[in-house]
Structure formats: structure tokens, C-alpha cells
Amino acid sequence: MKKSRIFFPILLFFTLAVGVLLGGYLNFPVEKxxxxxxxxxxxxxxxxxxxxxxxxxxxxxxxxxxxxxxxxLAKLDPHSVYIPPTEQTGVAESMKGDFVGIGVNFYMLNDTVAVIKPIENGPSEKAGIKAGDRILYANSCKLFGRKLPTDSLFSKLKGKEGTAVELTIFRKSENKKYKIKVKRDVVPIKSVDVATMVNATMGYIKINRFAETTYKEFKSGLQTLQKKGAKSVIIDVRENGGGYMEMAAEIADEFLKDKQVIVFLKNRKGRADKTFATEKGSFETGKVFVLIDENSASASEILAGAIQDNDRGIIVGRRSFGKGLVQREMDFEDGSAVRLTIARYYTPSGRSIQKPYQKGNEDYFNEFGKRFENGELYDKDSIKIADTLKFKTLKGKIVYGGGGIVPDLFVPLEGNNGNESTVYIMQQSGIVGRFAFETLDKNRNIFKGMLFEQFLDKMNKTDLYFNAFQHYLSKNGAIVNLTKSKPLVKRYLAAEFAKQLFNEQKFYEIILKEDKMIQAVLKLK
Incomplete structure (x- = not known):
């Protein structure tokens, strides 16, 4: 399998957990x-x-x-871009899969670093940092009340592996200040959120991006699920904007037979560079399902396209983003970089799934609004595809090029009244997580010592947090009535509370139980 570093851009997503901007790239020498x-x-x-x-x-x-x-670059295509030095460091760390720091998830709350949760088994947790702590000083450097730029703030908390930083923290629950010395260490940035069983024989793996460590994380998760009895597997790449092509290809290789085409590239000279599956696949016979949506792009589409075109599994969800361009990255001495489109990629049947971009970047990246307006997110018959761009899978099934991957099994956005799309957008924006943190921060003792089952019972029985969230939105200028979507909102709220109180595994336990795509897959069995 070809090992060059080819980049498929992803949607920028800011994770306060580690303050990282996601992305991926290929380095090559800067020519004079x-x-x-x-x-x-x-x-x-x-x-x-x-x-x-x-x-x-x-x-x-x-x-x-x-x-x-x-x-x-703006005159070329939407994915040929310049990355300033302030962003490039975070991009590089995210795609490497780890960074050296203190290991906390945090929000900037009223100009103060507020710890959402220390990363499990990370330096801060080992040193005694707790959820809700405010970090006031890093050594003698004041961090609160200054509106420090993100890169300046991170520079105070990051450093060389093994070095120590003395944090002055305020623990609100005890109304006390503490000085805690934290030894910086390598902190992993997970690209596989969870690998869990949805029933006795069905495994589920969620991939949030394709970084250097993704295949290793995926393989480990897949092996764990197989030991637990998984005969079928769901691969979830919803909201996954891409990353390294090699990782998507290696994951596809686990499911495809030797010498089956995974993907191929063509440069401007027309040279085709094919990637084939090998004999190493460990899941070549069990059922496979890939979940996609309108934000599944690039490397996610390569994986879905390889599974679909080889008739290896069923693609479930909504039409993917439609990004079929390949980038290479050139670094500069000041820490900035340029990503330049150097080829197009094609699925095994020969499809280019790149959507048009002739109307400009704004129109290109805001297509979600058009899909919502024309009803595509709720009705498969509303999907606009170039029916002249027909291709055939290995077994002769018709598939289409020219604008994303159309799923084999369409699952609409939950609900049909528009409120659900509002809830969906709010969930992606982070406001649900912020509300959960601020609510917990007012009185963490309410949930202290509570078992997960007790927590679920409490959340299900009350509308207290739903009503508080509705008020929180109004206070922040979002005038929307969520009454018709109460069950959906309560589910998202419970999941966010569970993530911050327990862990990400519990988040998915709540979300997946009523996930419409998961339910659609289970009905196929």
C-alpha cells in the first residue's frame, strides 16, 4: 500500500479539551x-x-x-488554502494524534480558564486537578482577566515532556486556592471516540477524523469488539471531515479482499495511482455498515466509497459532503503552510464525488442550507444528483458521481418540522456542552456519588434542565421554542451531562439507544 502523506482537508473543529484545530497534510521541501x-x-x-x-x-x-x-489560492479551488502559524501548530498536533501538555478539557468562562474535566490518566488528573477548578496562574503568569490569545494561553500550559508547571487553582466547590505542580507529559488526542457493542453481535466504532494514530486506534477497537462477539460492525463517520487518506485506506483494507481497489488518484498529467487491498483483512466476511451525513467528507468518503463500490457493505444516512480533491502541504520557515490541490481521487468504480465549486467558496461551503431548503435532509427523492454520471459497482448496482456519496439506505434528519435541524445545529455548535458545564458548575454536589443508572433516572424524570436550557438559549439571544423537540433535546442534554460527569462511553450509551441510523441498521438484521 502506498505510504505517501496525502491530505484530505477536514472541517475545522475547535476542541477546548486540548485547544486543537483539526487538519492533516503532507510535508515536502520548500523550493527556492x-x-x-x-x-x-x-x-x-x-x-x-x-x-x-x-x-x-x-x-x-x-x-x-x-x-x-x-x-x-482563492482563485484555484476551495481546498487550496493558506494556514497561518497560529493555526498550523494545532493542526499538526491533532493529526499527529498527541501533544505535550497538562491534559485538561477547559472553557474560557468569564475570562478564566475553567476545567471541564482533566483527561483520564493524564498529568492533571494524576496531580489532583478536578472538574470545575479555575486555573489562575501558570507559574507566575496570570491567566485570568487578560483575554489572552489562544496560542499565548496554550504556550503557558504546554512545554517539553517531563517539565513541570506550578498551577494556582481556585476550587469553587471548596472556596479555596491551591498550588498544584503538574509534570507535563504526552497526551493522546483520540480520533476514535468509542468502540462499543450495540447488542450481542453488533459492534459500533465512531471515528472523528483520520489522523496518524487512527488505524491503530481503529484496529484495537475492532479487535476488542470481535472478542466480545461482534459478527457485524457499524463504522460511524458522521461529522468526520477527513484527514489522511492512508488511514481510510488501511481501515477499508480490514474489510476488503486481496487486490480489490480501494481508491485511485489522478494528477493533471492523467497518471493513475491505485491503492489495493491486501491479504491482511481481519473482518472480510461479517456485515459492515457505514454511517454518513452531509458533513462526512474526503477520507470519510473514500472509506464509504470503497465499501459501497466493492459491494462490501451498506452505506446508511444522508448524502455526503462531496469532496474529491487531494491536497499536498508545503511548510514555511515561519510555521505557516500552504495546502495545494495536486490531484483528484476516484472511488473503485471510477466515480469522482467532487461537487461543483465554480460559484465560489461561500456557496460551496454553505451548501448545507440549500440541502435543508430543498428538503434533501428529510426526503431521499429531493437529492440533486447528476444522473448522467452513472457508474456500476462490482455486482452491477448503479451509483452516481458528481456530488458526494448517496447512501444505500436513506435516513432523514430526525423529525420533520425544522426544530430538529435547529437542535442538530446547536449540538454541533457546542452550546449544549457549555450549558451543561455552567449548570454543573453551580452545584456539582447534586450529582456527587451518583451511579450512572441513578443519574439516568434523575434526568429522565425531570424537565428541570430542559426548561433551564430553553431559558439559557433565550438569555443568549437564541429565540427558539424547543417544546416539539423535547425528547430529542433531553437526550442531548443527558448525554452532555454524562460526558462531563462520567466519560465519553456513557455519552454514546445514551445517544446510540435512540439514534435513528442505528435503529435503521438494526431493522435490517
């Missing part, structure tokens, strides 16, 4: 400009030098260069 006296490439350098040396006012030419690069 040609020493030609009369070419257009040299013109840019001459203009910048002219401004730098002669302009009447002092100008930050670095910012001019950044603007110029952005303008150039």
Missing part, C-alpha cells in the same frame, strides 16, 4: 524561487521589497504577503 531576472514570479518579490524599502509609511509586509497568498 528561480533566479530569473525577467519572469512573472520575480515580480512579486520586487514589489514587496519596493514597498518595504520605499513606501511613505511603515507597512507590515508579512501581512501583505499573507493576503497575496490567500488571494492567489
Amino acid at each position: 524561487p528561480l533566479a530569473s531576472k525577467n519572469n512573472y514570479k520575480n515580480k512579486l518579490y520586487k514589489i514587496i521589497d519596493f514597498i518595504d524599502n520605499e513606501y511613505v509609511d511603515k507597512v507590515n509586509t508579512d501581512s501583505i504577503i499573507d493576503l497575496t497568498v490567500n488571494d492567489i
